[in-house]
Amino acid sequence: MEQFQVHGASKRRAGGHRRQVITGANASGNLEVLVERVLPDLECQVEVATAVTGFRPIWEAVIKEFFERASPGGLRFSINDGGARPDTVTLRLMQSVQLMEDKA
Amino acid sequence: MSKLSQTFKADWYEASARERIAGLLDAEGFTEFLGPEQRAMSPHLAQFDLTGAFDDGIVVGRGRLDGRPVLLAAQEGRFLGGAFGEVHGAKLVGLLRAARDAAGPDGPHAVLLLLDTGGVRLQEANAGELAISEIIHAIIEVRSAGIPVLALVGGRAGAFGGGGIITACCSRIIASEHARVSVSGPEVIETNKGVEEFDSRDRALVWRICGARTRYLTGGVDRYVKGSIQNFREAAIALIAHTPAFELATLKAEQRRLSERLQRFGDCRDAPEIWRKAGLPEPEHIAEISDDAFLAIQRIKGADHDAR
Amino acid sequence: MTLDDVLTSLFPTGHQVQRGPAGTLHGLAKVEGHGKVTVVGIVGGTPLGVDAAILLAGHVLAAVEASDRAPIVFLADTSSQNMARRDELLGLNEYLAHLTKSLALAAAHGHRTVSLLFGHAAAGAFIAAALSSQSLVALPGAAPSVMDIPSISRVTKLPLEQLERLAKSTPIFAPGVAPLFAIGAVTQTWAADQPFAPRLADLLRQPVPTSDLRDQIGLERKGRRLAQTIAARVAAEAAAHA
Numbered sequence: 001m002e003q004f005q006v007h008g009a010s011k012r013r014a015g016g017h018r019r020q021v022i023t024g025a026n027a028s029g030n031l032e033v034l035v036e037r038v039l040p041d042l043e044c045q046v047e048v049a050t051a052v053t054g055f056r057p058i059w060e061a062v063i064k065e066f067f068e069r070a071s072p073g074g075l076r077f078s079i080n081d082g083g084a085r086p087d088t089v090t091l092r093l094m095q096s097v098q099l100m101e102d103k104a
Numbered sequence: 105m106s107k108l109s110q111t112f113k114a115d116w117y118e119a120s121a122r123e124r125i126a127g128l129l130d131a132e133g134f135t136e137f138l139g140p141e142q143r144a145m146s147p148h149l150a151q152f153d154l155t156g157a158f159d160d161g162i163v164v165g166r167g168r169l170d171g172r173p174v175l176l177a178a179q180e181g182r183f184l185g186g187a188f189g190e191v192h193g194a195k196l197v198g199l200l201r202a203a204r205d206a207a208g209p210d211g212p213h214a215v216l217l218l219l220d221t222g223g224v225r226l227q228e229a230n231a232g233e234l235a236i237s238e239i240i241h242a243i244i245e246v247r248s249a250g251i252p253v254l255a256l257v258g259g260r261a262g263a264f265g266g267g268g269i270i271t272a273c274c275s276r277i278i279a280s281e282h283a284r285v286s287v288s289g290p291e292v293i294e295t296n297k298g299v300e301e302f303d304s305r306d307r308a309l310v311w312r313i314c315g316a317r318t319r320y321l322t323g324g325v326d327r328y329v330k331g332s333i334q335n336f337r338e339a340a341i342a343l344i345a346h347t348p349a350f351e352l353a354t355l356k357a358e359q360r361r362l363s364e365r366l367q368r369f370g371d372c373r374d375a376p377e378i379w380r381k382a383g384l385p386e387p388e389h390i391a392e393i394s395d396d397a398f399l400a401i402q403r404i405k406g407a408d409h410d411a412r
Numbered sequence: 413m414t415l416d417d418v419l420t421s422l423f424p425t426g427h428q429v430q431r432g433p434a435g436t437l438h439g440l441a442k443v444e445g446h447g448k449v450t451v452v453g454i455v456g457g458t459p460l461g462v463d464a465a466i467l468l469a470g471h472v473l474a475a476v477e478a479s480d481r482a483p484i485v486f487l488a489d490t491s492s493q494n495m496a497r498r499d500e501l502l503g504l505n506e507y508l509a510h511l512t513k514s515l516a517l518a519a520a521h522g523h524r525t526v527s528l529l530f531g532h533a534a535a536g537a538f539i540a541a542a543l544s545s546q547s548l549v550a551l552p553g554a555a556p557s558v559m560d561i562p563s564i565s566r567v568t569k570l571p572l573e574q575l576e577r578l579a580k581s582t583p584i585f586a587p588g589v590a591p592l593f594a595i596g597a598v599t600q601t602w603a604a605d606q607p608f609a610p611r612l613a614d615l616l617r618q619p620v621p622t623s624d625l626r627d628q629i630g631l632e633r634k635g636r637r638l639a640q641t642i643a644a645r646v647a648a649e650a651a652a653h654a
Contacts (some may be wrong), residue, residue, distance in 0.1 A: 001150060001153055001155070020139075020141055022122070022140045022158065025120060025182040025183055026156065026157050026183050027182035030182065032157055034140050034141065049155045049156075051155050080157055081155060137645075137646045137650055137653075138642070138645055147638065148584050148585075152570065166650065175650065190636060190638050190639050190642075191639075191642050193639070194627065194639040195642060197646075198643035198644065198645065198647045199646055201647050202650030203650075205651070224535075224558055226558070226559060226567060227568070228584050229557075229558035229584070229585035229587075230583060230584055230591055231584050231585075231636055231639065233535075233539065233558045233597075234543065234592075234595055234596065234597045234630070235639065237539055237544065237597075237626075240544075241516065242624070244516045244520075245623075248520065263505075266535075266536070266539060268505030269505050269509045269512065269536060269539060270509075272503075272509030273509045286500050286504070287493050287499075287500065287508065288500060288504075293495045293496070293500070295563070296495045297495055301497055302497050313497055313501045314500055319503065322502075322503060324503040324505075350513070350517070351517075352473070352477070355469075355510070355514055356477075358510050359469060362462075362466055362510055365503070366466060366502065369502065370462075370463075372501060373497060373501065374501065375501065
């Protein structure tokens, strides 16, 4: 089991007013993402819990790319991973930001 | 409520627990108790190298159905098969006790249980099993306080094991074609009694023995619905209006109907044998016909009852 | 202990309990200070299936109809629920639920309900035959479980040795009386060296529990540290939002 955090900076605060969103599920090949608007406007963070060990560098790369694309300032993302592939992780993270920004 | 949940996942089977809640209840919103941000998670999974869920796989809270207040629980069938663990079970026990304590003219109109469970979470076997007994006890208290408890079953886990027993303790049961309601899982029967007794890989057999169509025709569930969340909503609204009281007369009537079922069909080993004995049309095809055609079939005598 | 040993120790002055079909037991007996009790049971290691469940529920409902509030004693030396295609086809879940509901109704009508386990009880049979009474007593020979460890190993695909090791450190999933006592499922354990009749009389004298206290008991015994707290938190939030 691995549990780690990836911190980032964002150029702007994530839009919208929703305080919290949860999406996905901790099932095989899937992941659950809880998003909370609890950080300072230009900070972001992803916390990962996963039973699939040894892929931290890939997680960090995926997450850093997500921070670049989405600029989710102020948001803390918490993940319970069920063995999702990197593209599924990206999809879920992007979906979760869209829900937070009320764009969905 | 996001458009995501309105346009996609209109299908109960495909929807998540939260999407089912959003589609089932009135639009004005659902208040969740002990939500995921509280992180009331299972402490027992890490030792099995399993990650958890922020809500331990069950969402509980309050909303409105057709303008009336209801309490609701929805299991996430994709997380560990929707199985009952210590925290998961305790959330449902707490919800039911809240319903019991709030009974009265301003209290909840019903409790809705969106069951999607394989039964006890084996990693937490004892706690899960005892939680199921506590849930049953609490359901009976809620019903005794005059509040109907409805079971809604249609997800990928079905209602197995203790979940099947919980289902049959409810006032009314609504199920769609996907649903299986049973005690022992087919694999467990096959492992214990052999493939002749139950070939668990024969999907058609599984649904003939455990599936909602068999349950509906025999009176094992009260309403068979097509698979959209809207269908479940309509059925729930309709059924709440008239539900059996938890009392001696009801259980005596249940004793009669369950005894009669045994007398009439106790030597049957497959659903078509029951349909043949009961005189239903085209027994071999009932499993395959469309939902519309299926709903046109008249149920077995005694299947339409208030004896639950 | 054999069934006859159990019956003799419970009812030393005699009883009218007889074996019935499908492994069932039924009859009247007397307990000092309490008068008549209705005895029902599933014995001989017989799995609990549709046939036994409907018979037992019938006896329980008949006892309720007698309206005399006589205690109901449920003896259990069973197995799991009957694992059979026929029973599932016929709706075993309804039969087990019906038995459970009947016992609950009896309790609501003032009949003290006590389950006495002196053999196996697992899974659905454990729920209906053992956990559905106001009190569950483990007698010598009691072997309750949710599922045996080899089957858990098969279903979860976890190694047997790992499960056996974990079973020693946590009462949350291991079979047996001690873990089920710790979590609040088993009310009392009776040893063979004392006669059961006075213990039953004593148990029946105790105040009737007005609500299900098993999560509270599990907390006190430290076997289930979260259940009661979680249930209470949910109930409190529900009340706050009312």
